[in-house]
Amino acid sequence: MxxxxxxxxxxxxxxxxxxxxxxxxxxxxxxxxxxxxxxxxxxxxxxxxxxxxxxxxxxxxxxxxxxxxxxxxxxxxxxxxxxxxxxxxxxxxxxxxxxxxxxxxxxxxxxxxxxxxxxxxxxxxxxxxxxxxxxxxxxxxxxxxxxxxxxxxxxxxxxxxxxxxxxxxxxxxxxxxxxxxxxxxxxxxxxxxxxxxxxxxxxxxxxxxxxxxxxxxxxxxxxxxxxxxxxxxxxxxxxxxxLDAIDQGEIAITIGTSGAVRAVTKEPVLDKEGRTFCYAFTDDLWVVGGPINNGGMILRWAKDELAKSEAAVAERLDVNVYDLLTKMADTIPPGAGGLIFHPYLSGERAPLWDADARGSFTGLSLHHGKEHMIRAVLEGIMYNLYTVLEPLEELIGPAREIKASGGFARSEVWKQMMADIFNAEVRIPESFESSCLGAAVLGLYAIDEVESVNVVEKMVGKTTHLKPIPENVEVYKKILPVYRDIMNSMKPHYAKLAELQHGEESNPYSKNKNDA
The missing domain is CATH 3.30.420.40 (ATPase, nucleotide binding domain)
Structure with missing residues (x-):
């Protein structure tokens, strides 16, 4: 298949x-x-x-x-x-x-x-x-x-x-x-x-x-x-x-180019404030959650703009530049020395639903170096995902288990951040092919080769379990309210910031452009 x-x-x-x-x-x-x-x-x-x-x-x-x-x-x-x-x-x-x-x-x-x-x-x-x-x-x-x-x-x-x-x-x-x-x-x-x-x-x-x-x-x-x-x-x-995350209390988190937090429900579930999506899946299943624009693409930005010399070194040594970046981040303790990054470099969907949202480093001081900034970038993406999980848990109850996938899972540092920031056990399959496996299993079900999509639980294979480190959890518990307060206080300013940045809008379909 x-x-x-x-x-x-x-x-x-x-x-x-x-x-x-x-x-x-x-x-x-x-x-x-x-x-x-x-x-x-x-x-x-x-x-x-x-x-x-x-x-x-x-x-x-x-x-x-x-x-x-x-x-x-x-x-x-x-x-x-x-x-x-x-x-x-x-x-x-x-x-x-x-x-x-x-x-x-x-x-x-x-x-x-x-x-x-x-x-x-x-x-x-x-x-x-x-x-x-x-x-x-x-x-x-x-x-x-x-x-x-x-x-x-x-x-x-x-x-x-x-x-x-x-x-x-x-x-x-x-x-x-x-x-x-x-x-x-x-x-x-x-x-x-x-x-x-x-x-x-x-x-x-x-x-x-x-x-x-x-x-x-x-x-x-x-x-x-x-x-x-x-x-x-x-x-x-x-x-x-x-990921075999289709039962009650199982939350799937994906970080690829973008990212998302999702749960499967047996009936449509809507948020009174409209903070989460609810999409149909099958005749009797729906998926509820929130997507973020700014996942792995933000780490790519950090590589290109904050770590050009390290990227050049990695290329010469034929090593993975992202491994090098996460090792740099690991030299800094959790909390990035009080530096907080809001990752809205491409506007944001959940939790803001604001195309004008813009990113920021808050708390920069003279003692911060690029290692602090890279750690803050990694943490900021996780903080943002956490703010998406909160309204989802209000709707469907607390997460019993978090199952995660995506390119981020290649980084031991980033995986542990997820467990610590979410203060939950995180299960990550060794295979990164969750969407392809889900498609294949659905395909088998469609042609009556299997009786239920639940056969996926036998196919997921080995998984890594990460438990939160208590002292790290305490650090992040203090930071998350600050992250959220800054996010809320910045909302009224995003439209004006975006207006300052927008030049004349590109118009690739304009009648006035010369024919290609």
Whole structure:
């Protein structure tokens, strides 16, 4: 079985044996085009090529006989938007969750924020495809008028594979236009987006199976044309599944390029203040939580801007530069000498839901060096995730167990920070392939190879358990209220700071630009 995870900067395919062991994996990266502070786009065909390349590679490396491949199943990042014409050709790039150009139109809908949230479970934010569609309608009417469908990157890929427009519950939920109760397109949301249901894909369960891949693609991938392809779900909920975090009291935390805190529930759960999302997963399961913009991308920023000389040394010595950075951070005691970092370098989703949010170091003094700053960056990302967990626990009760995944888990220092800041035992699987495993297990369930997705508990493999260190917990208990107070006190200033930073907005679809 193959699990394919279409991520923000990388697509990965993992070939699993029937018992969940990784046999082969391959990933292909692609750029996130950010020509200015607001734009964050990708080229759809680069991602489609990455999907084909990674599947082809694991099939070849695994020496898979066509008849032995049971299923190919998909995980995907959420909130992407591509406008396509009648022939399926893109009229825009893939506008990602990180794109903030629609912020003004989120503001214009603020008087309907809670009504839309109660109907769809999606907090109002520029990442929402609903808001992006409204932005396209009013700022780029020449594109809007030519658009036949508004789709996500996974819908684009399935259309390229099968010539059909379908979308699963969780990706549809992430558009801000799916009614949580009916699991159909919501009339009020579509009225606000100024589109009809015909301009969106057909909604299907996460277990929907497509067969009959185009013959030339089957030949390229070296697979049978009737190989089952399962639509799957979002990377978030499938990471929960791949971590075996689907029961009451189990919280999944992921830190990749961005990050998220999530729990699976048996009914929709909404926050009275609209601080958390609630997305449909299956007919009887929902995922509740909060995403952050600023995960591993902030550590990359710290590498590029705070540790250029160390990065050069790491390159010469052929060592992992991030290992070097976390070792630098480990030379500083917990609390970073009273230096606190708020990681809002790319605006923020949960807990602020404010595209104008900006990052800051607070408490800088002459005795602080770059090691303090790097430690503060790592701690700040964890503090931010903790502020996302708090409203989630208010809704569903205290976390019984935290299960974590993502690139951060390669760092012993960062993993221990999570246990200490959250003051909880953290379980981390040795395999980093949680979203791919979740997709593969869902695929097996979809084709009736297993009776329940709970078989994943036998497939997760070995896990590392980290317990909080009491003296570190006491340090962080003193810092967290200060972090939260500074966060709240800065809220009124973010819009003015953002205004000072914004130059003339980039306009890649402008009619006035010269034709490429």
């Amino acid at each position: 193959i699990g394919v995870d279409i991520g923000t900067t990388t697509t990965k395919s993992v070939l699993f044996t029937a018992d969940g062991k990784v046999k082969e994996s391959h990933h292909v990266g692609y750029p996130l085009h950010t020509p200015d502070a607001l734009t964050a786009e990708q080229k759809p065909d680069e991602i489609f090529a990455a999907v084909l390349s990674t599947i082809k590679k694991v099939v070849a490396k695994g020496k898979v006989n066509k008849e032995d491949l049971k299923v190919v199943s998909f995980s995907s990042a959420m909130h992407s938007l591509i406008a396509v014409d009648e022939s399926g050709e893109p009229l825009t790039n893939c506008i990602t969750w990180a794109d903030k150009r629609a912020a003004t139109y989120a503001d214009k809908l603020c008087n309907q924020r809670m009504e839309l949230y109660k109907r769809t479970g999606m907090p109002l934010h520029p990442m929402s495809p609903l808001v992006k569609i409204k932005w396209l309608k009013h700022e780029h009417p020449e594109i809007f008028e030519k658009t036949a469908k508004f789709i996500s990157i996974k819908e684009y890929i399935f259309h390229k594979l099968f010539d059909e427009y379908i979308v699963d519950y969780s990706i549809a939920s992430a558009t801000g236009m799916l009614n949580l109760e009916t699991k159909q397109w919501d009339e009020v949301a579509l009225t606000n987006a100024e589109i009809s249901p015909l301009q969106l894909s057909t909604i299907v369960p996460a277990t929907h199976v497509s067969k009959g891949i185009k013959s030339e693609l089957a030949h390229t991938l070296k697979i049978n044309e009737d190989t089952p392809f399962v639509i799957g779900a979002s990377d978030g909920v499938l990471s929960n599944l791949g």
